[in-house]
Amino acid sequence: MIDSEKKRKIVTEVTTRIQRQLTCPMCQNKSFTMADGYFQNFLQSNFDNISIGGQNIPTIAIICNKCGFVSQHALGILGLLPKTKNDESHGPNK
Secondary structure, X not given: OOOHHHHHHHHHHHHHHHOOOOOOOOOOXXXXXXXXXXXXEEOOOXXXXXXXXXXXXXXXXXXXXXXXXXXXXXXXXXXXXOOOHHHHHHOOOO
16 A cells, blocks of 8 residues: 555646646546555567566556546656666666
8 A cells, every 4th residue: 555645745746747736537527536556557569468577667546536537647757666776876867
């Protein structure tokens, strides 16, 4: 489960990045809940097989409280992924 402080940070970052109040694209509701965990969207190299593991895009899900529409937001773009040794040695833009 994601603690309340981490949730607050994620929600703040999502709303800051999109520069507006979140609005559901289906029903125009402005009230959302954040999922209590993360998605790992694994990248696939072909349509014939499914592989689990390897390259992925970690995301957080924001869920409309009225119609249930789910939007996923990439944690890397939001700067919310843990730093690795590789990230620290190469810097953010290298």
